Structures are given as C-alpha cells and as structure tokens.
Amino acid sequence: MPKIKKLPLNALELQQHPTLTALVSDEKFTQKKLPDIQFLSIEQLQCLLDSSPIPVLKSKKEGQYIALIIMPLIKIILSHDAAFKLNVSLIIYDESEPIISTHALIKPALLAPELKSLPQQLHSRHNNAKSLNLAVPSKKQLSHLAQVSPSSIRGGK
Structure with missing residues (x-):
C-alpha cells in the first residue's frame, strides 16, 4: 500500500525515473516559455497541487524522490512568486512499472477524447x-x- 507524504513545494527534489525517460524520449513537448501565472491566487495554486499528487519512489539520497510521471505543472507553479508558500503531496510507491505504464499509456488513452x-x-x-x-x-x-x-x-x- 502506498504512503502519502506532504512537503513544501520548494523543498521538493525530484529526478525522473529512467524507464519513464526512455518511454517518453521521442516526445517533443514544445512549451516556448512558461505561462505567466502571477494572476492566480495561492488558493488556486494549492488547489491544483492538491488535485495532482505526484507518484514517486524513494531515492537512496535522503529527501530526494524519483518521479514516476511527467509533471510540467510543477515547473509552471514554481514560477509563481508565492510558490514557497505551497505544499505538494507525494504518493510513495514500492515499485515503478505498473505506475509508469498506467500514467504514461492508460490514463492518456482514457483522456484523449476529452482533450480533443x-x-x-x-x-x-x-x-x-x-x-x-x-x-x-x-x-x-x-x-x-x-x-x-x-x-x-x-x-x-
């Protein structure tokens, strides 16, 4: 059973899982520049983070985690002036493969009609x-x- 942990967003140390890196290596996410999100309130930003917990593995390095999904939202939210006031939730798993395949293949397939x-x-x-x-x-x-x-x-x- 996975564990849930909350920590300050500015204390989050993530590295991408190598399997995930290989899986998405052909993708070209072209975000020319981060959108200006300064007009969003702290409450709105925290709501976005609360609805998007990050599936991770623990790293051998204390305080560092291995991300099992691509999270461009984190980089965007970190660009906000008040990001240091926010908290992020982690779902800590013991194995990576089922989580990576679920989030990289099954979830996008299910959401494709809505995204169109x-x-x-x-x-x-x-x-x-x-x-x-x-x-x-x-x-x-x-x-x-x-x-x-x-x-x-x-x-x-």
Whole structure:
C-alpha cells in the first residue's frame, strides 16, 4: 500500500525515473516559455497541487524522490512568486512499472477524447461560470495558460 507524504513545494527534489525517460524520449513537448501565472491566487495554486499528487519512489539520497510521471505543472507553479508558500503531496510507491505504464499509456488513452474538445469546453465552462457570477479569468488569460490563440476558445460547431 502506498504512503502519502506532504512537503513544501520548494523543498521538493525530484529526478525522473529512467524507464519513464526512455518511454517518453521521442516526445517533443514544445512549451516556448512558461505561462505567466502571477494572476492566480495561492488558493488556486494549492488547489491544483492538491488535485495532482505526484507518484514517486524513494531515492537512496535522503529527501530526494524519483518521479514516476511527467509533471510540467510543477515547473509552471514554481514560477509563481508565492510558490514557497505551497505544499505538494507525494504518493510513495514500492515499485515503478505498473505506475509508469498506467500514467504514461492508460490514463492518456482514457483522456484523449476529452482533450480533443478542451478549447470548446473552456468556452462553455467560462460562459457558465460567468452566468453563475463566479470569479473567472478572462478568455485571454485562459488562452494564455492553454498556450492557444484566444479565438480557439470558442463554442462548438
């Protein structure tokens, strides 16, 4: 049974598992630059971290962990001025193979249909949030976070 551990985000020392590195070696994630997330609140950032615990193995080096998934969200959140106030959750496993294959193959396959329609979902959710009088980022801010043009966040066909 895995253990859960919380620690300050700025104390997190992660290295990528070699099997994961080999598995994603052909991928080209092209994020030209990190999106500016300074407009996000501490509560929003902590909510993102709380909903994304990181599956890891313990490393032989004290305080260091071996990541079993790719986590670009961590790098993005660390770019926020108040990242030092945030905590991250780790799920510490004893073996790597089933976790890596689940997160690198099965989860993306299950999410693929949803990701195809993400810009239209953002448009709809943004409009619904505004009608519910929720505090929401602008469509321009959403498009900046998603690194797509503002015009791509529009209603379906």
